[in-house]
Amino acid sequence: MTREAGGSAGDPRAVAAHAVEVRDFTKRFGQVTAVDGVSVDIAQGELFGFIGPDGAGKTTLFRTMVTLLVPDAGSVKVLGRDVVDDLWELRARVGYMPGRFSLYPDLSAMENLQFFASVFGTSVEAGMSIIEPIWRQLAPFAGRRAGALSGGMKQKLALCCALVHAPDILFLDEPTTGVDAVSRREFWDLLDRLRAGGLTIVVSTPYMDEAIRCDRVALMQKGKLLLVDTPQAIGDAYPRPLFAVRATDRLGTLGVLRRFPHAAAVWPFGEVVHYTDARAGMADASIIAELETFAGASGVDDLEVQAIDAGIEDAFMWHMMAQEGV
Amino acid sequence: MRSFIGFVRKEAFHILRDKQTFWIMLLMPLVQVLLFGFAVRTDVYDIRLAIVDPAPGPASRALVEQFNASPRFRLMGVYASTAPLEVGFREGTFRQAIVLPSDLDRALVGRAPVPVELVTDAADPNTGSIMQAYASAILQRWHGEQVQRAGGVRLDVAARMRFNPTLASVNLFVPGLIALVLTMVSAMMTSISITREKETGTMEMLLVSPLHPWAIVVGKVVPYVVLGFANVLLVLGAAREVFGMPLRGSITLLLAESLLYILTALALGIVISTRADTQRTAMIAAMAGLLLPTLLLSGFIFPIDSMPAPLRVISNIVPARWFLIIVRGIMVKGAGITTLWQETVILAVQTLVLLVVGARRLAIRLE
Amino acid sequence: MSALAIDARGLTRRFGDFTAVDAITFHVAQGEVFGFLGANGAGKTTAMRMLIGLLEPSSGSATVAGYDVVRDAEAVRRNIGYMSQKFSLYDDLTVQENITLYGGIYGLTNAQIAERTRKLLGRIGLEHARKELVRRIPLGWKQQLAFSVALLHQPRIIFLDEPTGGVDPITRRRFWEMIYETAATGTTVLVTTHYLDEAEYCDRLSIMVDGAIAAMGTPGEVKGAFGAASLDEVFLRLTRPGAA
Numbered sequence: 001m002t003r004e005a006g007g008s009a010g011d012p013r014a015v016a017a018h019a020v021e022v023r024d025f026t027k028r029f030g031q032v033t034a035v036d037g038v039s040v041d042i043a044q045g046e047l048f049g050f051i052g053p054d055g056a057g058k059t060t061l062f063r064t065m066v067t068l069l070v071p072d073a074g075s076v077k078v079l080g081r082d083v084v085d086d087l088w089e090l091r092a093r094v095g096y097m098p099g100r101f102s103l104y105p106d107l108s109a110m111e112n113l114q115f116f117a118s119v120f121g122t123s124v125e126a127g128m129s130i131i132e133p134i135w136r137q138l139a140p141f142a143g144r145r146a147g148a149l150s151g152g153m154k155q156k157l158a159l160c161c162a163l164v165h166a167p168d169i170l171f172l173d174e175p176t177t178g179v180d181a182v183s184r185r186e187f188w189d190l191l192d193r194l195r196a197g198g199l200t201i202v203v204s205t206p207y208m209d210e211a212i213r214c215d216r217v218a219l220m221q222k223g224k225l226l227l228v229d230t231p232q233a234i235g236d237a238y239p240r241p242l243f244a245v246r247a248t249d250r251l252g253t254l255g256v257l258r259r260f261p262h263a264a265a266v267w268p269f270g271e272v273v274h275y276t277d278a279r280a281g282m283a284d285a286s287i288i289a290e291l292e293t294f295a296g297a298s299g300v301d302d303l304e305v306q307a308i309d310a311g312i313e314d315a316f317m318w319h320m321m322a323q324e325g326v
Numbered sequence: 327m328r329s330f331i332g333f334v335r336k337e338a339f340h341i342l343r344d345k346q347t348f349w350i351m352l353l354m355p356l357v358q359v360l361l362f363g364f365a366v367r368t369d370v371y372d373i374r375l376a377i378v379d380p381a382p383g384p385a386s387r388a389l390v391e392q393f394n395a396s397p398r399f400r401l402m403g404v405y406a407s408t409a410p411l412e413v414g415f416r417e418g419t420f421r422q423a424i425v426l427p428s429d430l431d432r433a434l435v436g437r438a439p440v441p442v443e444l445v446t447d448a449a450d451p452n453t454g455s456i457m458q459a460y461a462s463a464i465l466q467r468w469h470g471e472q473v474q475r476a477g478g479v480r481l482d483v484a485a486r487m488r489f490n491p492t493l494a495s496v497n498l499f500v501p502g503l504i505a506l507v508l509t510m511v512s513a514m515m516t517s518i519s520i521t522r523e524k525e526t527g528t529m530e531m532l533l534v535s536p537l538h539p540w541a542i543v544v545g546k547v548v549p550y551v552v553l554g555f556a557n558v559l560l561v562l563g564a565a566r567e568v569f570g571m572p573l574r575g576s577i578t579l580l581l582a583e584s585l586l587y588i589l590t591a592l593a594l595g596i597v598i599s600t601r602a603d604t605q606r607t608a609m610i611a612a613m614a615g616l617l618l619p620t621l622l623l624s625g626f627i628f629p630i631d632s633m634p635a636p637l638r639v640i641s642n643i644v645p646a647r648w649f650l651i652i653v654r655g656i657m658v659k660g661a662g663i664t665t666l667w668q669e670t671v672i673l674a675v676q677t678l679v680l681l682v683v684g685a686r687r688l689a690i691r692l693e
Numbered sequence: 694m695s696a697l698a699i700d701a702r703g704l705t706r707r708f709g710d711f712t713a714v715d716a717i718t719f720h721v722a723q724g725e726v727f728g729f730l731g732a733n734g735a736g737k738t739t740a741m742r743m744l745i746g747l748l749e750p751s752s753g754s755a756t757v758a759g760y761d762v763v764r765d766a767e768a769v770r771r772n773i774g775y776m777s778q779k780f781s782l783y784d785d786l787t788v789q790e791n792i793t794l795y796g797g798i799y800g801l802t803n804a805q806i807a808e809r810t811r812k813l814l815g816r817i818g819l820e821h822a823r824k825e826l827v828r829r830i831p832l833g834w835k836q837q838l839a840f841s842v843a844l845l846h847q848p849r850i851i852f853l854d855e856p857t858g859g860v861d862p863i864t865r866r867r868f869w870e871m872i873y874e875t876a877a878t879g880t881t882v883l884v885t886t887h888y889l890d891e892a893e894y895c896d897r898l899s900i901m902v903d904g905a906i907a908a909m910g911t912p913g914e915v916k917g918a919f920g921a922a923s924l925d926e927v928f929l930r931l932t933r934p935g936a937a
Contacts, residue, residue: 053861054832066534068692087690092536102527106343107336118332119535151733161531177859180732180887181925182932206859209890209925221861251873267866268873270893271912317862 019044019169019200020065024074027060034060036223037074042202042216047195050204051211051312052220058204059099061220062173065202066096079168092120095167099174101158105147109138109157112146113164120165127164134160134190152183159190170194172203176210188213208313219316226319231312238310238318240264240280241287245273246304247295256298260291267317274314275305329537333545340519341549351515355507355557359564362499370398370456376411376420377404380428389426389468398460411445421447422457424465434472500565501653502626504558504584505646509620512554512591513598514612516547520599521608530692539688547592554588555581574660580653583666586673587649591616593680594645600687620646648673698723698850698881699744703753706739713739715904716753721883721897723849726876728898728912729885730924732932736904737885741852746770758849771799774843777854781839784828788819791827792842799846806845813841817871833864840871850881857891869894889924898924900931907931 020042027035035057042048050058063069064076067083067090076083081090103112110124113135117124128135134156141153149157155175162170172191176184188210195201195215203214211217212231219226219234227234247253250268257266257275264278277287284307295303310318341348375393379386382404393399402420403410414420425443427433433440444461448454520543523529532542558581565571573580594616602608621627623637624646630638641647648669655661655669663670699721706714714736721727731737742748744757746766755762758772775781782791789810796806814820817837822830830838836856843851853872857865872894876882884895892898892912899909908915908931912924919927 053864054859056861063530063692068530068533070691070693088536091534094534096531096534098527098530100527102531104336104340104526104528107339111336111339115332115336116531118329118335119532119537121329121536123328181889181928182732185925185929207888207890208862251870251877254870254873267863268869268894269866270890313862317866320861320863 017044018042018077019046019079020048020202021077022061022065022074023076025061025064025071025076026073027057027064027069028072029060033223035064038223038225039074040218040225040228042200045195045198045200047191047201047203047213047215049211049214049217050202050220051206051208051217051316052204053206055222056220057223058220059173062096062171062202062204066094066171067091092165093168095162095165095170097158097162097170097172097175099177101154103146103154103158103161106145108143108145109149109153110142112157113160116161117164122165124164127166130166131160131163133193134163150183151179152186155179155183155187156190159187163194167199169200169202172201174204174206176205176207184210208311208316211312217312219312219319221316221320221323224323226316226323234312234315235310238315240318241277241282241284242308242310242314243275243277243284243288243291244269244306244308245275245291246271246306247273247300247302249300253295253300253303256295256300257291259298260294262287262290265317265321269313274308276314276318329541330545333542334548337519337546337549341553351511351553352556352560354510355503355561356564358503358507359500359561360568362503370453370460373399373457373460374402374419374421375399375461376402376414376423378406378408378411378423378425379404379430380406380426381430383431385434385472386426386430388472389424389465392464392468393424396460396464399464415445415447418447422461424461440469499626500561500571501650501657502624502646504561504653505587505624505626505649506617506620507557507561508554508584508588508591509594509612509616509646511557512550512588513595513616514609515553516550516592516595517598517602517608517612518605519550520546520596521602521605524599525604533690533692539690540685543596543684543688547596550592550595551585551588554591555585558584558588571657573657575656575662579663580656583649583652583656583670583673586670586677587645590645590649590673590677590680593677593684596684597680597687600684600689619644623647624650626650643676645673645676648676696723697721697756698725699727699755699757699883701740701744701753701755704740704743704750704755705752706736706743706748707751712904714743714750717901717904717906718753719899719906719909721850721881723881724876724879726872726882726884726894726896728892728895729883729901730887730889730892730898730928731901732887732928735901737901740901741885744769745773745775745852771846772849774846774848774851775854776839776843776851776856781843782827782835785826787824787826788814788830788838789823791838792845795842795845801846809845813845817841833860833867836860836864836868837871840868840875844875844880848880850883851875853882853884855886855888855891856884858888889928892924900928902931 018041022038022040025035025038026033038061050061052058060069064071064083065078067087070084078090079093083090104115107115113124117127138153138156138160141149146154146157159175176187179187191201191203191213214231216228216230217234218228229237245253245257250273253273254266254268257263257273262278263275265276267274275291288305288307291305292303295301377390377393390401390404394401408425411420411423423445425445427441430440442465444458444465446454446458523532533539566573595612598608598611598615602611623641623644625641626646630641630647633641652666652669652673655666697720701720702718703716704714704718705712705716717740729737729741739748743750744755744762746762746769749763757769760768760772762769783794786794792810792813793806796809801809814823817834819834819838827835840856857868860868872882884891886892895912897909897911898915899906900915901907908918908927910918915927916922916924919930921927921930
């Protein structure tokens with residue numbers, strides 16, 4: 001603990017080196033272990049993403065970080081404060097946007113904002129300097145009931161409500177779920193601006209393609225972290241040669257590639273099929289040649305194979321298979 | 327303080343914007359007063375009466391005169407024998423008959439009780455007993471006068487209406503109605519509005535704020551205190567304007583006791599909301615756990631004295647029971663705090679216990 | 694009978710002065726996987742309701758599975774299946790109860806239901822969970838089950854509404870492989886979604902903007918036409934012309 005007495009909420013810099021420290025955190029609900037021995041550090045000023053499907057344990061982890069749940073084992077510290085012992089101090093300094101936006105549909109956008117400002121003992125005017133870039137897009141709809149706003153607008157309003165008290169750290173649990181592609185992109189642009197202002201942002205998402213917008217990501221599956229790194233490093237660390245395979249008969253191609261003796265993983269991937277060869281260190285050209293020959297012998301003669309760099313989704317699947325022995 | 331005002335404002339918006347619910351909350355008490363007052367009223371008018379008087383004399387003529395003067399009775403005829411009664415009752419021409427003895431004048435000065443027969447159509451037992459009571463009251467009065475004049479003895483039709491000589495049932499149902507309305511507005515609506523925040527997830531946002539859950543609950547509850555109080559005034563006003571119901575005791579005391587009961591009901595609502603996770607659960611719990619006991623076990627509809635012993639014991643924990651005694655005491659008997667302090671203390675203790683239970687269950691986290 | 698599973702010509706729907714769907718013309722071939730894309734409010738839902746006979750077009754016409762959507766709405770509905778991730782199965786019924794209920798709605802005999810249940814559960818490997826409550830089975834399986842149940846009455850066309858939201862990448866791919874297998878048997882699959890990476894899995898797709906179809910073709914063709922690297926980018930240019 002770097003600070004004891006008199007630690008008022010207004011001084012974000014004078015805290016521990018890590019904005020978040022999770023140590024061997026485990027949380028069970030009855031028979032189900034929602035989070036299983038997770039450890040991770042998040043640095044000050046980082047835009048950190050937890051990426052994983054529904055049921056991976058993201059929401060449980062987020063609720064614990066914002067002091068709403070108590071760990072069954074391990075510890076969770078935010079801004080150097082324990083989420084169990086220093087509950088009240090943390091609550092004044094944390095910004096949180098829960099999974100379902102959580103607005104009052106019968107209040108107008110402005111009334112929602114005013115209410116959440118008052119809950120944190122501040123006012124919209126006092127918080128305006130922080131939320132201004134977001135509120136500017138919302139201002140034309142200030143008088144509209146929150147229930148009548150579009151998904152993207154609701155999401156931005158919820159972000160304003162979570163930010164209006166100038167928190168030192170922001171937790172966003174699946175902020176882009178149920179929002180259209182363009183609004184998602186705009187939302188991430190907003191997060192970029194907030195991070196540029198020095199705010200630590202912790203975000204969760206089930207969408208793999210959003211990982212590249214984070215400084216670092218943790219891939220999460222069934223309550224465990226598969227790995228934690230920068231999006232670039234996660235792709236670079238893909239341990240085997242990876243190819244994009246294109247052919248007219250997608251379903252047939254999947255079958256043929258899976259029968260290839262050296263196939264390690266074969267998955268449809270949008271328009272193409274991603275093929276991972278089990279042999280590390282082999283030249284791409286010779287693998288391509290082998291594949292084309294094999295496919296031709298199986299009746300698929302329009303195979304186009306191209307060596308590619310792995311993305312987050314490829315890495316996620318690779319580690320999932322390793323974890324589960326799929 | 328800023329957050330408290332923010333809360334009250336927001337809660338007021340919720341109430342005012344849900345127009346349907348708002349008007350129901352406001353008008354329901356009025357509609358109920360009118361319903362109970364006109365449709366469900368236990369007063370009986372236009373009782374078709376036959377009098378059998380085998381030997382007309384001054385005394386029996388005086389009786390006929392009194393029944394004729396009462397607005398509750400319509401005298402269908404005075405007969406010399408009981409012969410027309412059988413058919414009259416069967417066909418519904420008569421609902422009540424009084425059979426006087428053939429030696430009435432002599433009996434009034436004699437020593438033995440005067441044998442007056444009172445026959446009532448009790449197909450509807452409630453109405454029957456009320457008709458009987460009205461008739462007995464008139465007989466009683468008439469007998470008193472006759473005896474003074476004749477210096478004779480007793481008449482054995484005993485029925486005395488204390489405190490409620492006009493027998494207006496509005497005095498009986500208004501206190502119960504106040505309890506019922508407050509239970510609905512205060513207990514049911516607060517528990518629903520708190521669980522709604524749980525359901526929509528906004529409770530999660532509120533819990534993460536530096537506000538203590540108590541502040542959240544108080545902020546949410548205050549507007550319902552106001553609404554409940556407005557309802558009390560509405561019911562009282564309607565009872566007075568439309569039915570001319572008297573208020574014999576102190577209005578200040580009555581309002582203070584109502585405020586206490588509003589707090590009781592709110593505490594009940596809070597206790598429910600700490601347990602229920604959905605609005606539907608809260609609603610069912612409020613209906614089954616509060617509304618029905620208020621209706622059935624408080625003495626509102628069924629007199630507590632006529633309940634089986636186990637229910638009588640259970641009725642002790644129904645706060646409405648004590649509130650009912652208090653309100654009836656103030657309004658009908660003009661009682662003051664010196665007579666009602668025991669009931670007030672019981673109600674206050676119940677409120678305190680409920681608040682403590684609610685407070686202990688109020689979670690500062692999601693689990 | 695036409696070889697086209699869906700044939701819409703100038704399909705239009707107006708609500709007062711507001712034109713929700715503005716003369717859209719498109720067709721989907723038998724056995725095709727077609728993506729029907731658009732932002733919320735672009736007219737996707739209205740178009741879809743007209744195609745399944747729930748809403749009458751203001752003008753234009755459409756046939757689905759060879760039946761006119763206005764004159765033969767009943768026949769259209771008998772020949773289509775529908776699955777949405779959120780509403781398809783009853784959580785508080787068992788797997789078997791859900792299947793029986795659905796089979797009953799479509800008038801299958803008990804023998805047919807029993808036989809198809811066996812095949813269906815065998816195909817997705819859920820035989821052991823026949824008596825489990827649906828809420829107890831994992832999301833990935835639930836999706837595959839919902840899809841299979843929507844196919845129980847062997848519809849010619851199946852409508853999928855955002856079918857793979859929220860699942861892990863492997864489960865998602867298994868689901869798409871199921872879709873491909875279904876399409877290979879001649880069933881047409883129409884996927885409505887606003888997740889563009891999901892659209893990349895379709896054979897062809899259309900993007901609706903403000904009630905009209907703004908782009909149509911294979912994912913490669915659409916990206917090519919806009920010189921964009923991803924459908925995301927295409928979508929951004931179509932919906933926020935000033936932004937990119």
